[in-house]
Amino acid sequence: MVDATLMAPRRRRFSLASFLDGGGFWPAVPAVLYLAVFMVAPIVTLLAFGFVTIDRGTVGEGGFTLAHMAGVLSDPLVWRLMWRSFWIAVVSTTLTLVFAYPVAYAYGHLKGIARTLLLVAIISPLLTSALVRTYAWIVVLGGRRGLLNQTLLSLGIVDQPLQLLNTSTAVVIGMTQIHLPFMILPLLAVLSERDRRFEEASLNLGASEVSTFFRVVVPMSMPAIVAGFALVFAVSYTNFIIPQLLGGGNYSTLAVQVYEQTIVVLDWSRGAALATLLLSTCFLFVFAIVALGNCFTRWNEVRR
Amino acid sequence: MSQLVIENVSKEFGALKVLQSCHLAVEKGQVVTLLGPSGCGKTTLLRSIAGFLQPDDGRILVNGTDISHLPPNRRDVGYVFQNYALFPHLTIRDNIAYGLTIRRRPREEIRRRVDEALSLIALSAFADRFPKQLSGGQQQRVAIARSLVLEPEVLLLDEPFNALDAQLRLSMQIELRKLIDRVGITSIFVTHDQQEAMTLSDRIAIMRGGRIEQLGAPLDIYDRPRTDFVADFIGRANLLPTEVAGGRTRSPQPIATELPDGPATLVARPENIEIVTGDAVGWSGMIGFSTALGPVIEYEIDCGLREPIRAAIPRQAGRAPLEPGTRVTARVRDEAAAVLLPGRGAQGGTAHG
Amino acid sequence: MSVLRQTSTAGDRVARAGFIALTAFSVLLLVAPSLIVIAISFEPRAYIAFPPSGFSWRWYAAVFQNQQLIDSVWVSLRISVIVMLICLAFGVPAAFASVRGRFVGKAGLNAFLLSPQMMPGMVIGIASLFFGAYIAFRASDLMLVLSLSVFCLPFVVRIVMARLSGLDPLLDEASANLGAGKLTTFRRVTLPQIAPAAFAAAAFTFIEAFDNVTVSLFTSDVRARPLPVELYYLVQFDSSPIIAAISALEIGLSFLVMLVIAKAVGLDRLAR
Numbered sequence: 001m002v003d004a005t006l007m008a009p010r011r012r013r014f015s016l017a018s019f020l021d022g023g024g025f026w027p028a029v030p031a032v033l034y035l036a037v038f039m040v041a042p043i044v045t046l047l048a049f050g051f052v053t054i055d056r057g058t059v060g061e062g063g064f065t066l067a068h069m070a071g072v073l074s075d076p077l078v079w080r081l082m083w084r085s086f087w088i089a090v091v092s093t094t095l096t097l098v099f100a101y102p103v104a105y106a107y108g109h110l111k112g113i114a115r116t117l118l119l120v121a122i123i124s125p126l127l128t129s130a131l132v133r134t135y136a137w138i139v140v141l142g143g144r145r146g147l148l149n150q151t152l153l154s155l156g157i158v159d160q161p162l163q164l165l166n167t168s169t170a171v172v173i174g175m176t177q178i179h180l181p182f183m184i185l186p187l188l189a190v191l192s193e194r195d196r197r198f199e200e201a202s203l204n205l206g207a208s209e210v211s212t213f214f215r216v217v218v219p220m221s222m223p224a225i226v227a228g229f230a231l232v233f234a235v236s237y238t239n240f241i242i243p244q245l246l247g248g249g250n251y252s253t254l255a256v257q258v259y260e261q262t263i264v265v266l267d268w269s270r271g272a273a274l275a276t277l278l279l280s281t282c283f284l285f286v287f288a289i290v291a292l293g294n295c296f297t298r299w300n301e302v303r304r
Numbered sequence: 305m306s307q308l309v310i311e312n313v314s315k316e317f318g319a320l321k322v323l324q325s326c327h328l329a330v331e332k333g334q335v336v337t338l339l340g341p342s343g344c345g346k347t348t349l350l351r352s353i354a355g356f357l358q359p360d361d362g363r364i365l366v367n368g369t370d371i372s373h374l375p376p377n378r379r380d381v382g383y384v385f386q387n388y389a390l391f392p393h394l395t396i397r398d399n400i401a402y403g404l405t406i407r408r409r410p411r412e413e414i415r416r417r418v419d420e421a422l423s424l425i426a427l428s429a430f431a432d433r434f435p436k437q438l439s440g441g442q443q444q445r446v447a448i449a450r451s452l453v454l455e456p457e458v459l460l461l462d463e464p465f466n467a468l469d470a471q472l473r474l475s476m477q478i479e480l481r482k483l484i485d486r487v488g489i490t491s492i493f494v495t496h497d498q499q500e501a502m503t504l505s506d507r508i509a510i511m512r513g514g515r516i517e518q519l520g521a522p523l524d525i526y527d528r529p530r531t532d533f534v535a536d537f538i539g540r541a542n543l544l545p546t547e548v549a550g551g552r553t554r555s556p557q558p559i560a561t562e563l564p565d566g567p568a569t570l571v572a573r574p575e576n577i578e579i580v581t582g583d584a585v586g587w588s589g590m591i592g593f594s595t596a597l598g599p600v601i602e603y604e605i606d607c608g609l610r611e612p613i614r615a616a617i618p619r620q621a622g623r624a625p626l627e628p629g630t631r632v633t634a635r636v637r638d639e640a641a642a643v644l645l646p647g648r649g650a651q652g653g654t655a656h657g
Numbered sequence: 658m659s660v661l662r663q664t665s666t667a668g669d670r671v672a673r674a675g676f677i678a679l680t681a682f683s684v685l686l687l688v689a690p691s692l693i694v695i696a697i698s699f700e701p702r703a704y705i706a707f708p709p710s711g712f713s714w715r716w717y718a719a720v721f722q723n724q725q726l727i728d729s730v731w732v733s734l735r736i737s738v739i740v741m742l743i744c745l746a747f748g749v750p751a752a753f754a755s756v757r758g759r760f761v762g763k764a765g766l767n768a769f770l771l772s773p774q775m776m777p778g779m780v781i782g783i784a785s786l787f788f789g790a791y792i793a794f795r796a797s798d799l800m801l802v803l804s805l806s807v808f809c810l811p812f813v814v815r816i817v818m819a820r821l822s823g824l825d826p827l828l829d830e831a832s833a834n835l836g837a838g839k840l841t842t843f844r845r846v847t848l849p850q851i852a853p854a855a856f857a858a859a860a861f862t863f864i865e866a867f868d869n870v871t872v873s874l875f876t877s878d879v880r881a882r883p884l885p886v887e888l889y890y891l892v893q894f895d896s897s898p899i900i901a902a903i904s905a906l907e908i909g910l911s912f913l914v915m916l917v918i919a920k921a922v923g924l925d926r927l928a929r
Contacts, residue, residue: 136690
């Protein structure tokens with residue numbers, strides 16, 4: 001005798017749960033479409049604009065042309081600015097690392113309210129706008145009336161106010177401090193979860209605490225260091241607000257040029273070409289950083 | 305003079321007394337195991353010897369020198385961690401060389417000594433690999449070599465077999481004991497596995513609640529436990545509450561003893577219990593649950609006590625096991641092997657090992 | 658870690674003192690600028706001085722009397738709320754597919770969903786501006802919302818994904834074993850567990866959209882500037898402490914959001 005219930009076709013009721021948990025791709029479709037329309041298409045447009053002449057916001061005559069790219073690549077000013085963008089990013093990222101590592105390390109050794117306070121101090125800047133944080137440095141480093149100068153003058157350390165604002169130094173200092181949380185967080189995550197027994201083993205084998213720090217703790221955190229360095233470098237290299245506000249009207253970097261050409265000069269083709277150059281060199285540099293870092297983290301990749 | 309002396313060491317964590325007046329003396333070349341359930345303080349004691357913990361009271365002496373206040377990097381003891389703690393970013397060779405590198409030994413000397421260590425543990429072919437690429441057993445050997453290459457006075461090992469598969473364990477324990485014998489180094493193990501302790505040690509220190517309850521050779525402890533807890537922890541035991549009066553126990557099977565009058569616990573191991581069908585002098589009861597353990601059948605005999613009496617009877621060809629419900633009498637076979645402990649133990653009759 | 662507190666070599670002690678000094682300096686570096694700005698905001702006179710010569714709320718009052726600023730705050734609020742809702746609506750389901758999906762190319766989907774974070778905000782801003790021009794669409798509130806949602810989507814996806822993958826799948830099985838259907842399980846077991854994370858993601862997205870400069874500068878309507886854009890122009894032309902007051906208010910807002918997130922999932926979760 002055939003069981004009737006086995007014969008009836010199963011009606012699949014659509015439910016939110018099976019939609020979300022069904023193991024399918026469907027729940028992501030809206031997001032994918034959204035990004036495709038509002039991110040991919042725009043980026044393609046941006047890249048394309050570097051290869052056509054844009055006249056008053058619309059594609060002008062001439063079709064595909066390499067003139068704008070060539071114009072950008074043959075301009076010595078562009079290369080100078082790119083070099084400047086590169087080295088202020090490298091210097092400030094390195095300084096950020098120097099200051100971030102002790103903070104991330106110390107976090108792991110704190111408990112209770114001190115730990116919470118430190119976390120608040122680290123995360124709060126991430127939730128305030130870059131403008132507010134840059135403004136603080138304008139105030140501190142500003143000319144005669146800048147706070148640093150006021151302090152130095154009143155303490156008699158200098159006779160003349162230091163020209164700090166509107167220099168590369170100001171930009172580097174600003175970037176170093178403003179990007180601290182971006183470097184601290186990845187390091188903090190790794191350092192606070194590290195297995196202390198490796199340090200005990202090192203001590204047991206006769207190493208001093210200093211030795212242990214440099215031979216065990218730091219090398220084992222190298223993957224996080226490389227990741228943090230790459231991240232902060234990319235953010236610094238492509239930043240235009242800090243160089244603009246702390247470097248002053250006559251100061252420029254590659255990122256600042258992109259802004260100016262696009263918004264001020266309204267030469268969109270050139271702006272697009274510069275943006276393409278900025279993006280591609282950024283990817284290249286980050287790739288180089290990660291590749292270099294891989295030399296020091298080979299031990300993490302090996303398999304049995 | 306003993307090579308390692310732990311003298312009256314105590315440690316408290318807040319209100320918790322983790323170690324209470326521990327005494328231990330270990331002779332040169334001996335292998336001692338600290339054995340006990342979790343929380344008994346065995347790892348705390350081991351870490352105190354290494355210097356990772358400062359005792360509140362007492363001293364630790366190595367070759368007569370008080371090392372109690374030396375930091376962990378100035379004590380001459382090797383420590384093998386439970387998960388081995390091999391530096392993942394260094395090769396096997398660099399791991400083993402670590403201590404020598406720290407001490408700034410000449411490069412030639414380091415290479416020679418590391419090579420020797422590698423051949424001692426038979427891993428010369430793996431010298432340039434990273435720890436991730438080795439099996440658990442191989443990592444353990446490297447961890448031991450890393451300590452031994454520095455020729456410490458004492459080697460400390462924290463549950464070194466915990467991370468290994470059960471099948472591997474027995475053979476690795478034997479291998480390790482042979483290695484230690486070959487090198488001749490004084491060693492202290494920590495474990496909660498009694499079989500491991502029996503295999504590895506010259507002497508076992510049974511720990512409970514921060515104290516060392518009994519110290520002795522494995523079979524000594526097995527044959528002559530001094531407390532209920534020890535009797536119960538090593539091997540399996542029947543703990544039968546009884547009373548001594550005039551040189552004999554007032555149990556169904558009277559046993560002669562030199563204990564003074566008063567309550568006592570009779571300790572009889574299952575292999576020392578025989579079963580007699582029908583009437584006899586002993587504990588009468590009924591067969592309950594039985595477990596076939598291969599060469600032996602273990603019977604539970606309900607005699608009206610808090611716990612059944614357990615008997616381990618070797619199987620005899622052609623003889624069927626006893627049926628549950630059979631009326632039998634359980635008796636101690638070798639009265640001399642039974643142990644009498646004064647006082648009614650807090651456990652009063654638990655019998656599992 | 659009692660190991661570190663024991664007596665050690667002189668070299669170690671010197672090193673430890675130096676390290677503590679460096680750490681203290683770094684923490685000071687981290688917080689000092691914000692603290693200085695907050696202090697300056699109470700300056701009664703019309704120029705910047707530290708320490709402030711007195712205590713006055715005048716610049717805060719000035720903020721609330723500045724119609725342009727108030728308008729920009731409303732713009733930012735409006736925009737940020739909408740961005741937050743959009744990112745939640747698209748991001749939460751996407752996170753589900755990313756974590757629970759069983760299909761080829763899941764890693765690719767992951768990378769794609771998180772890709773907006775790989776590029777500078779400026780690039781997203783300019784790209785949106787150009788694309789808009791190409792399809793004859795001007796910078797406006799709508800363009801701002803669309804470009805900011807792209808920028809903020811990865812935040813939601815990442816936070817919800819992290820929570821989802823931390824859920825114990827056995828709980829779902831237990832629920833099914835006890836007789837609950839899929840929808841019920843989702844409603845009673847899954848949703849309550851990810852709700853705090855979604856909430857925290859929403860708060861985080863809101864504040865990121867509220868504070869954003871790099872994208873907003875390019876895609877906002879000139880006639881309806883969000884607060885950060887307004888500030889951007891203000892900073893370059895005005896050196897009175899009014900900006901300090903706004904900054905202090907923004908810092909206050911960040912504390913509020915942190916409190917919300919801390920209550921929802923705990924701050925240290927955000928740190929991962």
